[in-house]
Amino acid sequence: MNLKTVSLLSLTCLLASCGRTPEAVTPPVAATPSALYELHFQNLGSAQTTASAQRLGAGLGAQRLENAPEPLALGTTPLSTLEFVTTENGKSVRHAQATFKLTNTSGRTLKNLVFLPVALNDTDGDPSNNAQAPTAGGTPFRTVRYFDGSDASALAGTLTPVQGQRLNAEKTGAQADPDADAYFRGLSTAGLNVAAPAGLSVQVTDGGWLAATSLAAGASTNVTFAVDMDGVDPANLKATPYSFSLLVTGGEDATATDISSSVDPASIQGVLPDWKYGEGRIVDNYFRAVYGTVSSGGVVGGTIYTPALANMYALIGNCSFKGTQTASDVKVMTPNSKLTIQNLQGDELVRLNEKTLAGEEVIRLYAESAAVFRGVQSCSPYPDVTLDLDLKRGWNALVFGADQVVRNLPFGTRTVLGIVPVAExxxxxxxxxxxxxxxxxxxxxxxxxxxxxxxxxxxxxxxxxxxxxxxxxxxxxxxxxxxxxxxxxxxxxxxxxxxxxxxxxxxxxxxxxxxxxxxxxxxxxxxxxxxxxxxxxxxxxxxxxVPAVSAYFTNSLYGQTGSLAQGETRDFPVALSSVEGYAGTTTVTLSGLPAGVSASTETVTLTANGQATATIKLTVGPGVAVGTLFDVQATGPKITTPYNPPQRYIIK
Missing domain, CATH: 2.60.40.10 (Immunoglobulins)
Structure with a gap:
């Protein structure tokens, strides 16, 4: 981050029930030692999981501090706690989290406020000269205890700070909670110079919870601290830690130099400017994977999962490669070039991309094994691509330049997240x-x-x-x-x-x-x-x-040709039936008549699905030529051809 330590003397983190809002004060010119804060989780695995927080004695100093005099106070009871165990693929994980209220009493707006776990290490192995108890095994955790109160420090390595979680809809696994603060990994803390308590050395982790991208003076927000515990035995929860403490401090990245930084190839993190779509999830539709979350304020946080070998493909494959290489090929996988951001209901909103400040596209690529490729890859009919890659096993951050060269993204290079609206x-x-x-x-x-x-x-x-x-x-x-x-x-x-x-x-x-x-x-x-x-x-x-009328002659010729004489008048009885519920009138006559032959008309009324009969008189004039051949057909409104076969007649 060009991460500045925020002493958090400038903040007050209070329970809603504390009943007091501190007054904003002017920060002093000189930096003063900042504080460590200890979050204590206990009664894990019971129905009464509790958490509390306390400010420890002053013990952290820093360069580039912007301190304020008011301490950060965490009430003994958080706004809420959550604890549950999930089992997936035979692996059980306990998740615990606590949410506290945070109020900015610094008198100024704080930008990109991050809480970072802190490890305290005993430098000389002499506990008698330690100003505070060290954390366990280089982790930010201490006082790790079993149910019976005995020491469980050996299991501190199974505890991992994470973004807050919630059970999925099927209650079969955990998923990132978009309401919880994103946990950023790979943050650059090189600019922090922290003074350690006596007898101890300080190690600030390179990850932390982004509590707020902008917190105005006097404004409040909630911050959620969460921890995953691996290796839980659901049948014997007493064999896992029953309580532990987590140490944290705060930092502010006022210029946002590292909140959008690809220092951790396995994470997606940043802030989307002018985000207006509410909470969402980062999704790779091809592999049906959810990689992270987007908060209502546009904070992006997530970890790319380790892909299955079946989803990987050969980097070189059927292409040709000329150059130097340490392996003939390597199995790799990259997410969709444009990940999708969906809202919580699954509506696709935008495509997510990541670029360097120079405009080069950032690519995340997982390699199944380490390998070096420096040369030209040819895959007809596509343009040749130059590879300048030193792949590590696991996730790698690469850039694809306009010069058609794919290379490793230098560690700490600042990147910018962007979105491309999906066609509506x-x-x-x-x-x-x-x-x-x-x-x-x-x-x-x-x-x-x-x-x-x-x-x-x-x-x-x-x-x-x-x-x-x-x-x-x-x-x-x-x-x-x-x-x-x-x-x-x-x-x-x-x-x-x-x-x-x-x-x-x-x-x-x-x-x-x-x-x-x-x-x-x-x-x-x-x-x-x-x-x-x-x-x-x-x-x-x-x-x-279409409701219609069927009509047919009751005197059928059975396919034969009938005959009529010059000057003859003959009755043609027509049977009528309602089709598809037709109800109404129709006027029946005969069509297909040659010159000199005429027919009468008759109007009949049909009820729905009913029947009726009409008798039409056909008259042959005396001048109609002998041998005239014609087809007679009943016709009229709503009388349709499929239900109205004609009859053929000849004048004799």
């Missing part, structure tokens, strides 16, 4: 996309279908709905998508990273107007915003039937 769209999913949608033209409201509209990008507001089948409409024709920033947030994992509770659920009613034509096939629901299509979803089977 709506993913449409029907709850019963494969069941047939049967519509009757002109019958008003038809069947209903459930639909999920999942917002991708920052799309919100009113959208219109229509279909691609002429005459088929949907109600409601307008829906309002919630604003992603103001949408309610609830716990739970992303699951399959698909539709979550944020997806708008609606019941749509489909109908076909009176002018709709008969149709059979698929139907697409089209979503538009401002007249521009932003999404569509398919019903795979849709049918539009």
């Amino acid at each position: 769209r709506v993913d449409v999913t029907f709850t019963d996309a494969f069941s047939s949608l049967d519509l009757v033209a002109g019958k008003g409201e038809g069947p209903k279908r459930g639909v999920l509209l999942n917002q991708v990008g920052a799309i919100s507001g009113d959208v219109t709905l229509e279909t691609d089948v002429p005459g088929v409409t949907v109600t409601p024709a307008t829906l309002s998508l919630p604003n992603l920033k103001s949408a309610s947030v609830s716990g739970g994992g992303l699951g399959a990273l698909g539709l979550g509770t944020q997806a708008l659920t609606s019941s749509l009613t489909f109908s076909a107007d009176a002018e709709a034509k008969a149709y059979s096939g698929s139907l697409n629901l089209i979503v538009k915003k401002g007249g521009v299509e932003v999404g569509r979803g398919r019903l795979y089977s849709a049918r539009v039937v």
Whole structure:
């Protein structure tokens, strides 16, 4: 960080129940020794896990201090505590965390306030000259005890400071809690020069909790300290630490030189300027992995998981390589070049990228083994790429320059996180996309279908709905998508990273107007915003039937040709039936008649699914030529051809 120690004499961390807000004071010109703070967790593994905090005696001095006179006081009872055990892949982990209220009484705004764990080491092995008890084994933990009070310092190495966690929705594992403070790793503390208590040396860890990116004078926030304990035996919790203490101090990075710094290739950390989308998660959609969280203030924090060997691929593979190399090839994996940030409900908001201040793209690459590659890799039809890599086993931070050279990112290089908005769209999913949608033209409201509209990008507001089948409409024709920033947030994992509770659920009613034509096939629901299509979803089977009248001659010719004489008048009885519930009148006559042949008309009324009969008189004029051949067919409004076979006649 160009991390300046904040003595935290300038801050007051109080319980909500403390009942006193300290007055802001002017910081002194001279730096004064800052304080250590001890967080004590006890009763772990019981139903009454407790935590407390206390300020230890002055003992830390530093260069570049900006101290204030008011001490940091942590109440004996935090605002909240949480403790649980999870078991995944046969490995059990106990998670413990406590949240305290923090108030800035410095009289000025503090930028990027970080709490860092501190180890106190006995320099000479003589406990009699120690001003304070050392921590255990170079860790920031001390007074590690079993249930019976006996010493458990040998297990201090199983304790790890982490970001606060919560159980996932399935209660099968832990996931980062976006409400908790991000724990940044790999912070540069080289600029800190801390005076140690007598008889001890001080080691400030290179990680810490980012309590606030900006905390105004007099303002308060909550800070969550969390610890994971590995190697827990769920059947014998008394064999693991029952209590421990954690030492911390504070630092301020007023210029944000290291909050966005890739000093730890296995972590993603930084602050997104002008972030406006609320809490979210960093997701690699390809590998279905969640890498970290984004707070409502845009603080990014997370650790990239160790990939499975099955997900790795050969760095050189089928490409050719000319140069020097310490291995013929190496298995590697890199996350999606543009990780996605989703809100807690799974809506894709933006793509996350990381660049150096020179604009070079930062790449995170996991190597299954250490290897050096310096030369040119050729992979037709792509351009040649120069590799200048000294890969370590594990995660590596690389840069891909405009000169087509991939090289290691120098340790401590400052990087900047950025976002690229995802093209706004709506993913449409029907709850019963494969069941047939049967519509009757002109019958008003038809069947209903459930639909999920999942917002991708920052799309919100009113959208219109229509279909691609002429005459088929949907109600409601307008829906309002919630604003992603103001949408309610609830716990739970992303699951399959698909539709979550944020997806708008609606019941749509489909109908076909009176002018709709008969149709059979698929139907697409089209979503538009401002007249521009932003999404569509398919019903795979849709049918539009048109209420009609079937008509057929009761005197069937059975496929033969009938005959009529010149000057003859003959009755043609026509049987009429309602089809698809048609109810109403139709006027029946005969069509297909040649010149000199005429037919009468008759209007009949049909009830829904009812029947009727009409008798039409056909008259052949005396001048119609003998041998004239024609097809007679009953015709009229709503009488459809499929239900109306013609008959052929000849004049003799």
